[in-house]
Amino acid sequence: MSSSPLPAWADQLRTRYLAGEASLFLLHGNVRDLYAWTDDDGNTEWLDLRGFLQAFLNRTRDLVVYYNVSQGLLFGGPGQKRLFRSIVDAQRMLRGEERMSGLPVTATQVIPVVEALATDPTHSSAVVMDFFEMIAPNADPSFMVHEDKANLVSLQRWSTDPAFLATDNLIILVTEHLSDISRRIVASPQLAPIHLSFPEMSERTAFVQGQDLSKVKMEMSPELLAQVTAGLSLLQIRALLRSAAVSEKSLTFPMINTRKKAIIEQECHGLVEFVSPNHDFSHVGGMAGVKHDLLRVANAVKSGHINRVPMGMIFVGPMGTGKTFIAEAFASECGLTCLKLKNFRDRWVGSTEANLERVLDLVEALGYVLLIIDEADRSLSSGGGSDGGVSSRVIARLKEFMSDTSHRGRVVILMMTNRPDKLDVDLKRPGRFDMKIPFFFPESSTERQLILEALVRKNKVEMAENIDYAHVVAASEGYSGAELEGVLLASVNLAGEDDIDVVSQAHLDQAADDVIPSRDTRMLEFMEMLAVFESSSRSMLPERYKDVSTEEVQQRLDELRMLLGRRAM
Numbered sequence: 001m002s003s004s005p006l007p008a009w010a011d012q013l014r015t016r017y018l019a020g021e022a023s024l025f026l027l028h029g030n031v032r033d034l035y036a037w038t039d040d041d042g043n044t045e046w047l048d049l050r051g052f053l054q055a056f057l058n059r060t061r062d063l064v065v066y067y068n069v070s071q072g073l074l075f076g077g078p079g080q081k082r083l084f085r086s087i088v089d090a091q092r093m094l095r096g097e098e099r100m101s102g103l104p105v106t107a108t109q110v111i112p113v114v115e116a117l118a119t120d121p122t123h124s125s126a127v128v129m130d131f132f133e134m135i136a137p138n139a140d141p142s143f144m145v146h147e148d149k150a151n152l153v154s155l156q157r158w159s160t161d162p163a164f165l166a167t168d169n170l171i172i173l174v175t176e177h178l179s180d181i182s183r184r185i186v187a188s189p190q191l192a193p194i195h196l197s198f199p200e201m202s203e204r205t206a207f208v209q210g211q212d213l214s215k216v217k218m219e220m221s222p223e224l225l226a227q228v229t230a231g232l233s234l235l236q237i238r239a240l241l242r243s244a245a246v247s248e249k250s251l252t253f254p255m256i257n258t259r260k261k262a263i264i265e266q267e268c269h270g271l272v273e274f275v276s277p278n279h280d281f282s283h284v285g286g287m288a289g290v291k292h293d294l295l296r297v298a299n300a301v302k303s304g305h306i307n308r309v310p311m312g313m314i315f316v317g318p319m320g321t322g323k324t325f326i327a328e329a330f331a332s333e334c335g336l337t338c339l340k341l342k343n344f345r346d347r348w349v350g351s352t353e354a355n356l357e358r359v360l361d362l363v364e365a366l367g368y369v370l371l372i373i374d375e376a377d378r379s380l381s382s383g384g385g386s387d388g389g390v391s392s393r394v395i396a397r398l399k400e401f402m403s404d405t406s407h408r409g410r411v412v413i414l415m416m417t418n419r420p421d422k423l424d425v426d427l428k429r430p431g432r433f434d435m436k437i438p439f440f441f442p443e444s445s446t447e448r449q450l451i452l453e454a455l456v457r458k459n460k461v462e463m464a465e466n467i468d469y470a471h472v473v474a475a476s477e478g479y480s481g482a483e484l485e486g487v488l489l490a491s492v493n494l495a496g497e498d499d500i501d502v503v504s505q506a507h508l509d510q511a512a513d514d515v516i517p518s519r520d521t522r523m524l525e526f527m528e529m530l531a532v533f534e535s536s537s538r539s540m541l542p543e544r545y546k547d548v549s550t551e552e553v554q555q556r557l558d559e560l561r562m563l564l565g566r567r568a569m
Contacts, residue, residue, distance in 0.1 A: 007035050007203075009196045010056060013172075022192035023118075023164045026132070026173045026181070029196040029361060034234040036206065046207065046234065053128050053172065063087070063125040065117070069134045072105045087123055091116040107135045108147045111154045114171065118158075124168040132173040133180035152182060159188035179353035198365030199234055201226060207234050208241075216241050217250040228256055231366035236263050268362060271355050273340045275372065277332040284329055285454030286447035287322065289540055290437060294326070297412075297435070298334035306409025310434035311402055314376075314423075315416040316534045317439030318527040320482030323416045326439075327372055336370040336412060339363065341379065345390075352390050353397065360401050367410050376415035377422040395424045402432040418527045420534045428534070438531035441480050443542050445473045448484060455485050461492055464504045472512035483517040490515050526560040526568060529553055 006014065013025055027049075034046040037055050047055065050066055054076045057064045063083050064076030075081045081103075089099045104110045114127050129135065136155050144152070158164060158171065178186055178193060185191065199207070204226035218225060229237050240259060244251045261274040281291045300308035315323040331338035339362075344355035363369045373379060380395060402413060415433070417423065428436070442448045449469045456463055476484055491511035495503045532545050533553045539546075561568040 005036075005038055006056075007196075009194050010035070010052070012194055013192075016192055016194075017170055020165065022190060023167075023170045024159055024173070024191050025170065026175070026178070026186070026191055026193045027196055028175050028178050028193060030198050030233060031174050031176055031196050032233070032235070033196070033199070034207070034238070036203070044206075044210065046210070049174065050128070050130065053126075057126040057128075060124065061126045062123045063117075065114075065125065065127045066130065067110055067114070067127065068130040069107055070131075073103050073110065083123070084117070087120055087125070088113055088116050091120060107151055111135075111151055115154065115158065118169045118171055119161075119163045119167060120169070121167045126170050126172065128172045128174065130174045132175045133177070136182045136185055138180055138182050152184065155182075155185055156188065159185060159190040164190075177354040177357050179351075179357055198231065198361065201230070204229060204232075204234070204237065207237065211238070211241055213241070215245040215248075217244065217248070219250055219252050225251070225256070228253065229260065231264060231362060232260060236267075264362060268358055269355075271342055271344050271359050272362065273342055275328060275331060275338040275340050277328040277338065279325075279458060280329050280332040283454055283458050284322070284326060285449075285451035286442055287326065287439075290326060290439070293435070293437065293537075293540065294330045295333060298330060301334045301336060301409065301412075304409070309409045309412065311405075311408055311431065312413040312415065312433040313435040313437060314420060314428065314433050314534070315414065315437050315439060316420045317418060317531040318441070318480065318524045319418050320480030321439035321441060322481040323439050324374060325481075327414055327416060330414075331370050331372075334370065334412075336368050337366055338370045338372065339366075340372045340374065343379070345379070353393055356394055356397055360397070363411055369411050371411065371413045373413065373415045376417045377419040380423065380427075395427055399424075399427055399432065402427075418530075420530055430536075434536070436534045436536040438535040438540055440528060440531065440542055441478060442484075443544075445477075448473045448476055448479065451481050451484050452488060455481075455488050459485070459488065459492075461488060462502045463508075464502050467503075467505055467508065469508075471509045475512040479517055483515075486517070487511050487515045522560060522563055523567065526557070526564060529557050529560065533557060 009027070013027075016022055017025075031049050034048060035052040036044050037047050037052050038044045039055075054064055054066070058076050061076075063080050065080075065084060066074040066076065073084075075084065085100060092099060100113075104113050114129070117125050118127060136152055139148075141149060141152070164171075173181075175181055186193070205223055208222040208226045213222065220228070229240070232240070240251075240256070243259075249255070265272065265274065281295065284291060297309060297313075300306075315327065317323060328338070339359075341359060344359060345352045359371075363371055380391065380398070398413075401407070413433075415423075420428065420436075427433070442451055452469055452472065455461075472487060476487060479487075488508075488511070491503045491507040494507040494510055495501065498507075532541060532548065533550070535541055
């Protein structure tokens with residue numbers, strides 16, 4: 001095949017084919033992008049996948065055929081349609097069948113024709129079957145019609161028939177997500193999956209430098225533009241440049257960041273949310289130990305000491321203890337791009353796995369990402385019901401991703417949960433989640449006052465001069481950070497009723513006496529004991545728990561489970 005420089009995935013395909021490893025390949029991932037093709041004269045152009053494969057394969061193939069269920073059969077060059085018919089007709093005549101009356105259209109008609117072509121030893125051909133998920137979807141066979149079942153059996157035979165390896169022919173299947181394809185086919189040992197990743201820095205740089213930038217105003221160099229567009233496909237970068245050329249507006253860093261976030265959130269169909277924290281640890285009251293440990297991680301990220309950066313962290317503790325607020329403050333301190341995983345579960349077969357794969361591909365492409373998974377016990381489990389193995393496959397994929405040590409220092413996954421007991425035990429082990437940080441209600445009156453003062457800054461509440469927090473601090477013993485914020489906001493409402501913008505001492509004291517916190521003491525204690533049990537360091541625990549043995553914690557958890565019954569399940 002081609003001796004010109006090739007994208008990594010194309011070079012892998014060529015190597016594996018020439019080695020005789022496979023003749024049936026499945027391209028997946030970033031398959032709807034542009035790829036650099038350099039011809040014999042050294043000229044480079046950027047082609048879509050069909051155009052690239054056509055140029056790539058035409059050099060060594062007598063015949064290149066492209067198929068999708070919408071357009072039917074298309075051919076890679078002049079005279080190839082006639083050659084295709086002659087090869088297939090010859091095969092049909094050997095079997096005592098009539099010549100083709102016309103080109104096949106449906107997948108049921110095309111599959112046997114492609115099989116005849118691929119097993120013909122007299123010619124070298126290549127067949128590209130695009131949008132393969134429409135031909136062999138990941139569906140329950142019991143809900144398939146007869147034609148779909150027949151197609152699936154034929155495709156399974158392709159991956160095991162030695163006749164395919166005995167000829168100089170190959171078949172390339174194309175899909176965005178492996179999880180969209182029938183697992184019976186994906187699991188075949190004779191099928192060679194090849195992942196197309198998002199463009200690397202070098203590819204983005206070459207692409208930007210190869211564009212006509214004469215009408216594009218930029219406040220940065222092409223190299224810097226390539227750097228800040230990490231996570232975008234070349235098609236999206238081209239659209240960004242064309243939009244700037246038409247609008248005649250200068251490409252600025254804020255504009256690129258805003259546009260990049262919009263593109264990625266749209267591409268991910270609401271699966272992720274970019275988080276731009278407007279607070280850091282200076283806005284966090286108390287929690288000195290937690291802030292100290294997280295600042296150590298943030299400094300390791302910024303200084304490039306990747307061996308000091310955990311692969312993942314889990315925040316555990318009762319609701320209202322500030323886990324989300326601290327997570328966003330940490331994102332601000334460490335400088336990582338912060339993404340929050342939203343609801344990626346779907347009711348359709350294979351969709352949940354495909355959604356997770358899309359998010360992980362994005363994280364891989366962006367690099368230097370903090371991925372926040374809130375309420376992890378819910379998002380990573382079926383909620384107590386059977387889900388056909390979806391949860392186990394999701395967790396298995398997440399384990400695989402987190403076991404890749406090349407991510408250390410580049411990708412940090414941060415999970416938050418008040419029920420860590422519902423998470424897979426193997427998922428929580430060191431090497432995947434190296435830090436499990438417990439969160440508790442404020443331990444002292446000093447800490448409660450620090451939290452109140454931080455909440456005043458966070459909510460930009462205007463307080464009267466010489467406010468004394470003594471009464472509210474005394475009245476709020478055992479309150480969570482969220483409940484303290486509830487008191488503060490109640491005082492703001494009381495000030496509003498008096499038609500003033502400044503919270504007085506009377507408003508604050510009245511709110512402290514009036515607000516009734518929601519209490520479920522047994523469940524809160526259960527969550528607190530889970531936080532103690534999961535903590536990865538004794539130094540992170542409050543004084544009252546530092547000398548408590550694991551056996552004592554386990555005993556108390558068992559007692560609370562008995563008291564809570566089904567609620568603790």
